[in-house]
Structures are given as structure tokens and as C-alpha cells.
Amino acid sequence: MVGLCCYRGDQEEGTYNLTCKRMCHIGIFLGVGVAFLLIASTQMSTALVQLSEMGDDQVTLNTVGAGSFIGQRVTELNSSPSATQDPNALPRSYFAFRGIPYAQATTRWKPPTPVEVRKAPRIATQFKPPCPQLKWDGDRRRVIGSQDCLYLSVFTPYVPSTVKRPTHGLSENTTSWTVENRNLLPVLVFIHGGEFLAGSVQLYGPDRFMKEDVVLVTVTYRLGLLGFLSNGEESLPGNYGLLDQIEALRWVQDNIYRFGGNPVSVCVFGNVEYLLLSNGAKGLFHSAIISPSSTSSVFSPQLKTNKNHSNRKDDAKKLFRMVAQEVGCGMSDEDQTLECLRLVETDSLIRVQHRLSKFFSYPRHPGGMSPGVDGSWSAFPVISDEPQNLLEQGKFMSSVPLMVGLSAFEGFNPFLEFYVKLGPDREAKLEDKDFLMDRLESTIKTILGLDPVYSLEFHRIFLSIWDFYFGQLIGPKWPPVDNVLWKLFRLFGDLTVNSGQRRLTQLLAANSKSPVFSYIFNASSDQFNTYLEKRLKSSAHYTNSSISNPERGMHSTEIPPWKELFYLFEPLDQPEIAATSGNPSTEVQLSSNPSKRNLTSEEESLSDFLVKLWVSFAKYKSPKQIMGNSRVREKWVRAHDGNLNYFILGVKSHPLKGDYRKAETGFWLSILPQIQGLSEQISELEPFPLLLWIFVGLTAVLVFISLILMICICCGGGSRGGRRGKAKF
Known part of the structure; x- marks a missing residue:
């Protein structure tokens, strides 16, 4: 209404209505204030509801820079x-x-x-x-x-x-x-x-x-x-x-x-x-x-x-x-x-x-x-x-x-993880020494992040790991599964x-x-x-x-x-x-x-x-x-x-x-630098995978072309020989 008054006053009198403008400002101020109070009261009522549910067990604590809790x-x-x-x-x-x-x-x-x-x-x-x-x-x-x-x-x-x-x-x-x-x-x-x-x-x-x-x-x-x-x-x-x-x-x-x-x-x-x-x-x-x-x-x-x-x-x-x-x-x-x-x-x-x-x-x-x-x-x-x-x-x-x-x-x-990934018939697989060696070597390589291309070098290191943990168990008969599981653990x-x-x-x-x-x-x-x-x-x-x-x-x-x-x-x-x-x-x-x-x-x-x-x-x-x-x-x-x-x-x-476990941890601390060397070799090769594949591709193309040429030469030689034979007759 105050705003309408200001508007009408301006239109009807054609002059600036100072009194009405002041009323307008007061009205706007009061409106904003009422809105703020409504919002604050809503938030306060929500807080009061939560507080009332807690009853006497609630406690308020004020901090310096983080507010109250x-x-x-x-x-x-x-x-x-x-x-x-x-x-x-x-x-x-x-x-x-x-x-x-x-x-x-x-x-x-x-x-x-x-x-x-x-x-x-x-x-x-x-x-x-x-x-x-x-x-x-x-x-x-x-x-x-x-x-x-x-x-x-x-x-x-x-x-x-x-x-x-x-x-x-x-x-x-x-x-x-x-x-x-x-x-x-x-x-x-x-x-x-x-x-x-x-x-x-x-x-x-x-x-x-x-x-x-x-x-x-x-x-x-x-x-x-x-x-x-x-x-x-x-x-x-x-x-x-x-x-x-x-x-x-x-x-x-x-x-x-x-x-x-x-x-x-x-x-x-x-x-x-x-x-x-x-x-x-x-x-x-x-x-x-x-x-x-x-x-x-x-x-x-x-x-x-x-x-x-x-x-x-x-x-x-x-x-x-x-x-x-x-x-x-x-x-x-x-x-x-x-x-x-x-x-x-x-x-x-x-x-x-x-x-x-x-x-x-x-x-x-x-x-x-x-x-x-x-x-x-x-x-x-x-x-x-x-x-x-x-x-x-x-x-x-x-x-x-x-x-x-x-x-x-x-x-x-x-x-x-190792045990579960053995899949069905786990006990039978654990009794198979060759299977266990192969699976364990692959798992350790995965844990250490080694590239399969270095399997031969790592295999020598793995044999020392196998001997360290399982050498005493190996006799005329493979040991019980429980012993193997404990060693793996x-x-x-x-x-x-x-x-x-x-x-x-x-x-x-x-x-x-x-x-x-x-x-x-x-x-x-x-x-x-x-x-x-x-x-x-x-x-x-x-x-x-x-x-x-x-x-x-x-x-x-x-x-x-x-x-x-x-x-x-x-x-x-x-x-x-x-x-x-x-x-x-x-x-x-x-x-x-x-x-x-x-x-x-x-x-x-x-x-x-x-x-x-x-x-x-x-x-x-x-x-x-x-x-x-x-x-x-x-x-x-x-x-x-x-x-x-x-x-x-x-x-x-x-x-x-x-x-x-001084001997066991000392063993790993002594061989890990050797494995580190393999890993660093991998790192040195990592910047060149594209060049490596280009080289492999070009080599394959050259081999293929060489084979085609050899076949052509052989076939060409046979044909010329045939023609010469026919001329003799």
C-alpha cells in the first residue's frame, strides 16, 4: 500500500513526494525485518524441537572461532x-x-x-x-x-x-x-x-x-x-x-x-x-x-x-x-x-x-x-x-x-585373496607343488608390480624365496595343507x-x-x-x-x-x-x-x-x-x-x-633391492613403448616382404626351368 501511495502521489501531483518516499523506505525496511524474523523463528523452532527431544542430556559448548555446538x-x-x-x-x-x-x-x-x-x-x-x-x-x-x-x-x-x-x-x-x-x-x-x-x-x-x-x-x-x-x-x-x-x-x-x-x-x-x-x-x-x-x-x-x-x-x-x-x-x-x-x-x-x-x-x-x-x-x-x-x-x-x-x-x-583366487578344489591345488609354485610366483610379481617380460630374471629370485619359506618342508612327501597355508600366511x-x-x-x-x-x-x-x-x-x-x-x-x-x-x-x-x-x-x-x-x-x-x-x-x-x-x-x-x-x-x-622375525624380514630387505633393479629397468623402457611397437611392426613387415620375395624367386626359377625343359623336347 505504501508503495502504491508513492506511485499515485508521483502520478497525480507530478512532483516528488518526499513524505511518501520516506514511508516507502520504512515499509521496505519493516518488510525485510519481518521476513528475517520469520526465517530466524523457523530455524529456531527446528532447533528447539531437536533440543526438546534430547531433554536434560544436551549440553551447549562455545568455541573461539568455530561457533557453538x-x-x-x-x-x-x-x-x-x-x-x-x-x-x-x-x-x-x-x-x-x-x-x-x-x-x-x-x-x-x-x-x-x-x-x-x-x-x-x-x-x-x-x-x-x-x-x-x-x-x-x-x-x-x-x-x-x-x-x-x-x-x-x-x-x-x-x-x-x-x-x-x-x-x-x-x-x-x-x-x-x-x-x-x-x-x-x-x-x-x-x-x-x-x-x-x-x-x-x-x-x-x-x-x-x-x-x-x-x-x-x-x-x-x-x-x-x-x-x-x-x-x-x-x-x-x-x-x-x-x-x-x-x-x-x-x-x-x-x-x-x-x-x-x-x-x-x-x-x-x-x-x-x-x-x-x-x-x-x-x-x-x-x-x-x-x-x-x-x-x-x-x-x-x-x-x-x-x-x-x-x-x-x-x-x-x-x-x-x-x-x-x-x-x-x-x-x-x-x-x-x-x-x-x-x-x-x-x-x-x-x-x-x-x-x-x-x-x-x-x-x-x-x-x-x-x-x-x-x-x-x-x-x-x-x-x-x-x-x-x-x-x-x-x-x-x-x-x-x-x-x-x-x-x-x-x-x-x-x-x-590368494586363497580365494585358487578357485574350486583349493586343497587339491595346494597339494600340487608345481601348480603352487607357478601361482605363487605370479602373485608375488603382481604384488611387486613387475612386468612379465622380466619373468626369467625374476624366476631366479623367486626360487630363492621358495627355498627360504618352503625348503624345509620339502621331503619325500609334500607336507599337509595346513603347514603350507601357514607358510603362505x-x-x-x-x-x-x-x-x-x-x-x-x-x-x-x-x-x-x-x-x-x-x-x-x-x-x-x-x-x-x-x-x-x-x-x-x-x-x-x-x-x-x-x-x-x-x-x-x-x-x-x-x-x-x-x-x-x-x-x-x-x-x-x-x-x-x-x-x-x-x-x-x-x-x-x-x-x-x-x-x-x-x-x-x-x-x-x-x-x-x-x-x-x-x-x-x-x-x-x-x-x-x-x-x-x-x-x-x-x-x-x-x-x-x-x-x-x-x-x-x-x-x-x-x-x-x-x-x-628378524631373519625373514632381513631376507626380504636384502632381495628387494635386486627386484628394485628389475623395476627400474621397466621404468627405463616405459618412455619408449610406441617406438618399441613401431620397431616390432616394421620388423614384421620386412619379414613378410622377404617371405614374399623368396616365394616369388622360387616360383620364378621353377617356371624358367620348366620352359627350358620344354624347349629341349
Whole structure:
């Protein structure tokens, strides 16, 4: 009406109606204000509905630069007391803040940026979808997750109502500061595994850690092509997944004290070895516990990882071009190609990632699907040089105390793949020595990425491998299948994990300024045997698929019982939720509600001990404070280059007498350089495949022409001879 008045006034009077104009401005202002209030009230009512559903168990926490979060109080009503707890103790509660955004990646293949702070509090009571990945449902696979996935979750037994961050005297020498007359707690930050292709924090329930005085943080980060694709140039340097992890650690430094955590007592654990090599992570954590993994290890058998960057850059460019061709972005201009790739649907990229991963041998994934050395093409590299160079030169976080671990059952994944691919009549094939030798040689070549053209050279090396593992078994009669299977299991473990982890521990111990402690986790044999039997039965009908591939679910649906994580984390009481890639608002259930682990009293005691050990290492930067209790009375000696001094962590924990698989891992470390030589010969030939085929083609044409000429000469000679004979008659 006010606007109409202004219009009519102008028309009827023919002059500028100043009063009406002012009324118009006031009306517009009031209209905008009413609209804003309506929107705000709608959002507030939604928040109030969610709050009313949580009732008295909700808690609001304000951070400095990230806004406010509404979390939830969790009471462990169903937790059974462990062997070291008072059975009459009341259930302990803790606070859970799930799905806190620590950064955002608004553009695909860009470094993470700070989150926009909202005035209204964020609801942080549910996990957010994981980063895009492939999930297997039996024989069917589908893409789950969302690109909006840079979230972390915080679990804490204590939330201070008022807290002020100290502005002076803050250093790593400050072992504790007080808030409300209470010491801030040590912080454990968990980086999930999954071979950089899959994984979710939703698998890892915090209940066991929340029995102790510690703050637990779990982090998601970009995976696979979306997290690591590079073209070997500054325009696409890669390693975005590692940048995500570093940004999450910055968030912890800025905000964790408001959750009761001590920012100068942060311990990272899980898939964390690359963080030790990155300058960007310096000062963001103060101790680390490295769990073993085949592809995440900086020393997995990736034979083209030599001491220069040429192969790294070539591999990055090669994969970039392959991805572009697969999705229809194969343009001559790389900038246009990159912009085209940014528009490709997430679902298509993840499926291309799965197809291309088959061209690269297990367990190595090329830089572009996992962390790569970007020092030769990035102005701000995440990993500036080859891992071995950095470790040998002490160019890593050498002042950070470390625990470096191995499992007594490493090798399960490649062993299972080998066993399943034997197909029907597996036992009969395992009893056939010649068949087994041929199949094993082919499998090891695939693992190491060797070209078949060098089969003769590698065969000589393989015979030494065969003799080392099976020479003692060979007698007048081939040994029982069980013995053969166990040797195969050990062989794959030594090749894919044990030897690389040993070399990593040696270099860390030799060049670190802080103590390094090494351990062997010896899981319950009953748990392992049960799991092995279940996996063999469930995989019996797979004959041509990669069971070891994490996308089939080894890392995305359950935690193997030979890993420490099986005893450190409790399955969540709520279903895992993930958004489908096509519709991020659609939720799908990843798995049914898991039950509590069925552990024996001894295994419960082991679980309790491991949790206390991890917390103690975060707080004191040494495992010694937990030594000397009723479970462990012997001293845990730090590792040295000459003697790694492994400590057995198991139902019975004690120092290892001798050295763990020293002969076997030493054997692989001695022959891998020979195989490296074969791989480098392949690399030297790789730039010339076109010339090679041209040469072969020309040779074939010349041979064909020569044959035609010879036939013509022979036929011509015969004809002339015939004519001469006829003339004589």
C-alpha cells in the first residue's frame, strides 16, 4: 500500500513526494525485518524441537572461532565392569559432540578452508556422512558418502562451564594447566585407516576410552581420487587428504581446551606415519602411535619409489590422464581438463577409481589415490621428499616420542585373496607343488608390480624365496595343507607389512631425538580363528575378485580382531549412517546395530590394559608409567637401530626374547633391492613403448616382404626351368 501511495502521489501531483518516499523506505525496511524474523523463528523452532527431544542430556559448548555446538550426555548403562574396575561403581557418563565441521572444501581438489561461523548453535549429536567411497553389499557395490565430509567428533568425560585459554607460558613443557581447579586431560586424536580409499569414524565407539580421563577425537578426511589426485603440477599438487588431517589438528589446538583437553598433550594414533614427515604438521601433536598397514606404510613394497622424483611425477601425470580419459575429459589443455573433472559426478569418479585401481598391483596404489611426494612441483609441499630420504636425514618430527607396532597376524588380506583366487578344489591345488609354485610366483610379481617380460630374471629370485619359506618342508612327501597355508600366511605378511614396518622402525630409532618404543600385538588366537573361519566361508564363492581390496569391506564394515583397534574401540550402539552420493540428504544404513564384543575375561583385561597404555602414552609420552602393575612387571626398553626391543602386547604381556622375525624380514630387505633393479629397468623402457611397437611392426613387415620375395624367386626359377625343359623336347 505504501508503495502504491508513492506511485499515485508521483502520478497525480507530478512532483516528488518526499513524505511518501520516506514511508516507502520504512515499509521496505519493516518488510525485510519481518521476513528475517520469520526465517530466524523457523530455524529456531527446528532447533528447539531437536533440543526438546534430547531433554536434560544436551549440553551447549562455545568455541573461539568455530561457533557453538550442542552435544549430548551419554551414560554407559550397559557397560560391564572390567577386571580393574570397581564392580559396585556407578555408571560413568561422558559428553559426545558428533559431526563438528573443522574445515570446508567448497571446491573439489582445493586445500581445506576455515568454516563459516554461525551465530546459532550447531546440533552435534549425530555423525555426518563419510567421505565418498565404494561399499560392497555381497556382489553388489555402490557409492556412499558426501563430499561435505570434513568433520570430527569429540568425546570427553568433562566439559568446563567456564574456561580461558592461557596467553603466556604455553609450551610443550607445560604438562598441565588447570581449569576450574581441574587438570586438563590428555588428548588422543584417531586417524582411521582404510588404505586411503575407504573408512569411517562411525566404526569406532568411544566407550572404552571414556572409562579413563582422556579426550578422544576422531577425524574424517578426503579419500582416493578426491583426496589425492595430482597432475604433477602446481595447479593440482594433490595430498588434500593429508591437508585435511593437518587442518583437523589445527582445530584441536585452537579449541580442544574448551572440551577439557590439553592442547600441549596431543597424541595421534592410527594411520599417522605421513604426518611425521610433513612440515605442515609440526607442533600440532606431541606423541604418536603408529599402527601397521600395507599401503599406508611409507615402506610398503612400492618398487618404483626410488630416491628421485621423476617416477613420482610421471606416475601422477599418467594417472591424471587415465582418469580424464575414463570420464570423457581428455582435453589437450590441462587447465580445461581439470575444470572438466571438477564437474564430473562423484559417483562416476569413485567407480573410475575402482576400475583403475585394478591396474596397480596390491598393495601399492599410485600417488593420486594415496599420499605422494609433491616436493618437486608444489610451492608448499606436504611431503617434500621420498620418505626414506627424509627418515635417513632426520627430516621428520624427530622430537616426537613414538610407539610403532606390528600385529602377529599381518598378511591376512593378501593371503585371503590368494586363497580365494585358487578357485574350486583349493586343497587339491595346494597339494600340487608345481601348480603352487607357478601361482605363487605370479602373485608375488603382481604384488611387486613387475612386468612379465622380466619373468626369467625374476624366476631366479623367486626360487630363492621358495627355498627360504618352503625348503624345509620339502621331503619325500609334500607336507599337509595346513603347514603350507601357514607358510603362505607368513610369507605374505613378511612381504607386504613386516619388512617395511621393520625398516621404518629402524630408521626412526636411529634418527629420532626422542625415544621410540616398538611392540608386537599378539591377539587372541580364538578371536582370530573365529574371524578367519567366518571370512573363508563368506568368501568361498568369490573366485575372481579382490578380497583384499578395502572397498570390499575389510576396513569399512568391521575391525579385524588381530588389530589393536578391535580391543581399543567398542562397536557403536547406533547404526552407521552414510549419505548416498547422488542424494546427500538420503540416509542409508551401512550395517545393523552391532552388539558388544563377546570378549572373555582375559580379553576384557587386555582391552582395559591397552586403553590405559594409550592414555598413559598421550599423557606422559612414555609407556613406562603403566609398567610394573599386576599385568606387566618387566621393563619395556626403547628401540635401537641394532635391537628393536619388541614388547609383546597380548593376554600375557612381556618383552620379546630375541627379535621378531628378524631373519625373514632381513631376507626380504636384502632381495628387494635386486627386484628394485628389475623395476627400474621397466621404468627405463616405459618412455619408449610406441617406438618399441613401431620397431616390432616394421620388423614384421620386412619379414613378410622377404617371405614374399623368396616365394616369388622360387616360383620364378621353377617356371624358367620348366620352359627350358620344354624347349629341349
